[in-house]
Amino acid sequence: MLEFLSKFEFLQKLFHRDKEKTGQIARDRLRLVLIHDKSPIPPELMENLKFDLIKAISNYLEIDEDAIEMGLERKDGTIALAANIPVLRVKRTTPAPEAVTAPAQKPGIAATVKTSAQPAPAPPTQRRAGRRRKRRKMKTLAGKS
């Protein structure tokens, strides 16, 4: 009986190799949960952070404030603050940057800072990108947790 069972297990391993490396998932989840256990991030902190982020980003982009998702995420063994902020459009006029200049990722924004004229309204692809990003983010959050 014992030999039959171990032979069956042998065949199983040969034909149905279980590739799911759940050990890594366990390790990453543990790391994250222990951070929360030891120093629970007070809800006020997240709320204030969200408010400040909205204020800063709203200087350049019109965003969907109600659809913002923000939280700690684990990625390849490191913890990161992740925020998903759906963008509706780039603002026509933007104020001069107050303190540290954010890196100009979109040439459109850099242009508006120097001149007050907006070259062209944001192409519709941007909105689609935001939605796509959001959908992808939602999938990964659901999948990995």
Place this chain on the structure above:
Amino acid sequence: MGKVFVVTSGKGGVGKTTATANIGSGLARVGRKVVLIDADIGLRNLDLVMGLENRIVFDLVDVIEGKCRSVKQALIKDKRFENLFLLPAAQSRDKNAVSPEQMTDLCNKLKESYDYVIIDCPAGIEHGFKNAIAGADQAIIITNPEVSAVRDADRIIGLLEAEEKFNPTLIINRLKQDMVKRGQMLSVPDVQEILNIKLLGVVPEDERILHSSNKGEPVVLDHGSKAGEAYRQIVKIIENPEMTAEVIPQNGGFFGWIRRIFSREEKSAEV
């Protein structure tokens, strides 16, 4: 002056009682005078695992309440080693029957006459836990390579480190090396990195543990058992704290299976 160890984990069922029985027996095996205390009042099990359940006359609560003349009256001498004793828990009381101060007094008394006092801590972080750690100098944390166990172990380590006296060391129990190799179980380095305390030893998953508790004979005495070998290693390190723990490789693969079949036959011939 003896040392008082508490064996704790937070999570239940990870192997505290088994570890207490085996470390105690292992130390007695190398000639030390050892007393084991079952601090799990109301849910006693150390007596059963040691095979001494039929020899209980007085228990821990009787000693604390002065119902017997002295601690010595309540201590049960082990079947196999004359230098090993057990102070069983009470079964019909609960953890409020004893206070941390009373436990400290008891441990201070006992460590004058024994090389090691080992306390089997109940699961949890409430009164039973506080009683068990009160009289201890050092803590041994037992965990399994599994998310809930490690999380609870981390909590316990946090509670102990707050008092700065326990020098907690870690035993990872029920490791399955083949699952670790396939990436399906937390590895020893994973758990060590998360808990960040000195590793005392790693005990592999072993069927012989069940047989040993079935019979009431600690597996540290079973020379065919990998878990037994691990406990013997742990005892060596407790006696020589400068030593570092080694993970004993498990026999894997087809030839390991063959080897295990033959060693099983040897064992049944012995028994």
